[in-house]
Amino acid sequence: MRDPDVGKTINHPRAYDLLSSIAFLGRRREVFTRIAALxxxxxxxxxxxVGCGTGYLTRVLAPLVDPxxxxxxxDPAPKTIAYARARAPGACxxxxxxxxxLELPDASFDVxxxxxxxxHVPAASRGAAVQEMARVLRPGGRLLIVEFSPPTTGLVATLARPVTRHALQPSPEDVLDELIPPAGGSVMVRGTLPPMLYYVSAVVK
Structure with missing residues (x-):
């Protein structure tokens, strides 16, 4: 479903998790463990x-913040938040x-x-979204954004197309490089994660 002010939301969380497992060719846990490390x-x-969806990454991160x-x-989707809450460990x-x-205080998070x-965010609101991510970070806090960088041909492209067809255009590299500096972020690391992801890590002043 798409709301012009919210963007596309996930309203069938169980199906989304199943589709994601297929799209990551059985490596979803491995990939998200690497994201958590990054x-x-x-x-x-x-x-x-931000945009936690079904809560998959939050559950991977939870053991790392203990104690x-x-x-x-x-996330803006009620069904997806309910799905995530039903599976939440104690630290989530x-x-x-x-x-x-974001209805959250300034400088209230480390990461x-x-x-x-x-x-998923409407193109006109993406700058505001990254600015909000920076606002809620403490000075020197870390920002990590991961987006699809899908292949255009081959088996992986075919399998991933249902979940990557809305990938950032013209490319995640171009879009994120334009959004992060105006929000006060200093890009530290850029890279790729197989099979189809691009990430950028920044420190907020």
Missing amino acids: SGVRPGDRVLD GGQVTGV SYLMGRAQA VVSSLAVH
Whole structure:
């Protein structure tokens, strides 16, 4: 479903998880474990997952913040938030909300992650979404954004097309490089994760 102010939302979370497992060719856990490592999350950190969807990444991050940390997921889809809450470990909590209008205090998180979510935000609101991610980070906090960078031919492209057809255009590299500096982020690392992801890690001033 698409709301012009919210963007495309996930309203069939169980089907989405199944489709994601197929699209990642059975390597979803491996890939998201690497994303968690790239985030630099440490015990005691306060972590925000923007566009958390079914909560998959939050559940991977949760053991890394123990003891004393907390992972908060935010997503605009009621069914998806309910699905995530039903599977949440103790260190996870979930909120309804839009990436471009986070109802959270300034400088309240050590790390903000967003995986496969920016492409769901309406193009005109993506700058505001990244600015909100930066706003809720403490000075020196870490921002990690992961997006699809799908192949255009071959078996992987065919299998992944149902979930990657809305990938950032003209490319995630171009879009994210334009969005992060105006939000006060200094890009530290860029890279790719097989089979079809691009990531950028930044520090917020």
